[in-house]
Amino acid sequence: MLKEKFNKGKTAVYMLMAAIMLTPQFVYADSIANSSAAKGTEKLLQDTLSWLIGIALVVGSVCTVVFAVRRAAADEMDKKMWDKRIVTAVVSTIVAVVASSLIKIILSYYQ
Numbered sequence: 001m002l003k004e005k006f007n008k009g010k011t012a013v014y015m016l017m018a019a020i021m022l023t024p025q026f027v028y029a030d031s032i033a034n035s036s037a038a039k040g041t042e043k044l045l046q047d048t049l050s051w052l053i054g055i056a057l058v059v060g061s062v063c064t065v066v067f068a069v070r071r072a073a074a075d076e077m078d079k080k081m082w083d084k085r086i087v088t089a090v091v092s093t094i095v096a097v098v099a100s101s102l103i104k105i106i107l108s109y110y111q
Contacts, residue, residue, distance in 0.1 A: 042107065049104045053097055060093025 064086055071082035 045107060046104065049100045049107075052100045053104075056093055056096035056100065060089055060096070063089040064093070 067082055067086045067089060071079055071086065074082055
């Protein structure tokens with residue numbers, strides 16, 4: 001008996017949730033999109049992404065050079081470890097630059 005009441009209550013909650021989800025929600029966000037805060041945030045993101053591309057290239061290049069120098073001074077067993085670090089630094093640099101550029105391109109469509 002208690003289980004039947006619980007199932008009825010659970011069904012009522014599910015039906016209420018479905019009704020809320022299926023009811024159209026109207027949002028008027030025109031004033032937010034044209035606000036100075038939104039435009040400032042968009043410009044901040046674009047500038048940050050430009051800096052991130054430059055910083056990623058510089059840091060990745062420095063890490064790769066340092067790892068290559070350390071590899072040259074390493075013995076046979078450590079060379080494999082430095083090779084892995086060099087590959088990781090190069091791949092990380094490429095991923096950071098591509099991701100930043102992709103986000104920058106996506107943001108350019110919203111202007």
